[in-house]
Amino acid sequence: MRSFGAVAATLVLAGTFYASGPASASAKTTLTLWQNYGTEQNAVATKNLIKAFEADNPSIKIVDVAQPGTNYFQLLQSAAISGNGPDLAVMWTGIYDLQYSSYLVNLKGNVPASDLAKMEGMQWEAPNFDVSQGAYVMPLETQFYIGFYNKKLFKEAGIKTVPTDWTQLLADCKALKAKGIQPMVYGNGGQAISTEFYPWYDMSYLMIGAHSLASWKGLYDGAIPWTSSTNIAQLKNWATLEKLGYTNSDVLTNTANIQQFEKGKAAMMVDGTWDTAQYTSTMGSNVAAFVPPYSVKPITGVVEYPGDGFSVTKYSKNKKDAFKFLDFLSTTQAGNIINAAGLIPDISGLKTTNPVNQEMLNFVTKDHMTPYPMMDNYVQVNVGNAADSELPSVLANQTAPLKALQNMAQAWHLLPAAQRSSKDFAG
């Protein structure tokens, strides 16, 4: 028995030594980062940011874990409940991230205020849009929901300027169709987060066309019912695109929309900045940006918003090091990495070198369009989910606009009273 005890003690000691490793290795902190970027440019940026951060901080290692896009937030939520999730997680900003605030750490007091001040659009992601209350997400990039068009196909159809309202858009679609060119293409090949296409790129512009930025608050608190006649009219106009054959007929099941646009099989598509670099790489100077003109009057707003970034989780055992990474995102070095990946840095004063991204920035700086937040990051989550289910069917003319909006209104009515109020909103 004595010999057995000695062997056991030796094994335990050896195991302990093996587990702790050499002194230098034990000093290294390992952080886990979850992201749902798939093959988007954001994934490239994240990888390169980690590499640069690790070079600057040799005592910290970040393990980049790619999670599926379709159920990323569900996985994150489950991990949070069991307390075994990542230290750092990709998070969408705005009201969207507030639903997860119970397991995220506020940046206030953890990232220097001077560095937070460098980031643009922080007011949109602060609780009640009040920056003094801090925020839960350090933005990765400035994003645009935007339209892309094929210059060559426009030229073939004799279109000289991009459309700016419904009438012009329908006329241009007619001209393209007459030339045998499919005007627009829809599908879930872009941001593959559900089985159908993501409707919020279009819905944001439908609501920009319907309401001023100041009055968007009314959509949140019910002052403007979702079933208002203006909203119904906008959705009807949108559905006309498919009804008149100006989109692909399989808008709900198409998964190859990006490739179809790149190959010149369609003249326009509505997407986001995360795919700009891919388009400029495959289509060169033949691709350009335009503001989806879903408006009776010439459209005056564009969706420009720091739509995603990174958060530190409450259950992280290495919060201090995790916040170091978030702080790193505010540096010029990080901004250059983000730009090199084809994205628009969210840091004040930094520029983009991608010409199509620059066109988007020009909509605000030169054309003086009003920057709007992404509507999906602005509405209540349950309303957003109802819209996710209903809106694609509206474009496909499977669901009447009123029915879809009634479902969104129902989701709004079922919310607790506190979530239907905007009385604490800043500004």
Next chain:
Amino acid sequence: MSTTIPTTERPTFAPRVRRLTLKRRRQLSGVLFALPAIALVVCFIGIPIGQAVYYSFTQWNGLTSTWIGPSTWTQAFHNTNLWTALRNNGLLLLSVPFALALPLGIAVLLHQRVAGWRIFRSIYFLPTAISWVVLGLVAERFFAYQGTLNSIIHALGFSHVSTNMLGYESEALIALGITFVFTMIGTNTMLFLTGLATLDPSLEEAARIDGAGRWRIFRSITLPHLSRFIQLAFVMTVIALFSALFSLIFVMTGGGPGYATTTMEYLIYETGFNQGDFGTAALYGLILFVITGIVGVVQLRLIGSNE
């Protein structure tokens, strides 16, 4: 010869203990043996059900819960999506007869040792060995606008006809039902084949000698013999319909278009994990639990069996 035991050596008897009857001892043993199982059932079924009942009256985000009260229930029944999901579950029940009849037909044919029956048996059983997620992905490509179904239709010369079943609210549920029937074919076919293997061939021979035709033999001998297997397949199919369709829906339609293919289990997932509203999800779970219980009792009554 008589012996007398000295008083000091006389045996002493312990005070008499009242002994349990054999029946009582058996009952006690039974309870003791059942205790571990009872404890497990209470821990893993009883307590979670109790928790679900409690949380159904709360607003719960998975971490913290706030007591709301019975208004959560009244509010839930005002949600049209709940009724849509219940309707979809009800409509999908219509696929159950097909999920039984088709495998039964296949099993009878295989039992008659038609040419190549061994290969066909493997082919029909193959889907059972494949994950439902994979089957869902295959089905999604099959029903897609640019998928296999349209290729077949066009190859048959109907190039002007194109379907897009998953893209239409009125057809997506049918496509889902067809896929569900397909996923059940393997299991149910094997079940019926097992039943047919236990059928005494002399019964069929005797009936044939008596002049009974194939249909009469099937109706009067084969079918009654298979009744217990059909009951089992029926129960398994209905359970699968209520509790295993999630993966197919997740990869094929995501519950859409609209809410056209959202079933109760998918609604529970959406509510809990997509909206973070675990209280309402628990409530929906209880509704599904009650419905499944009712369906179970009804099907046992219909079958006329308490087994």
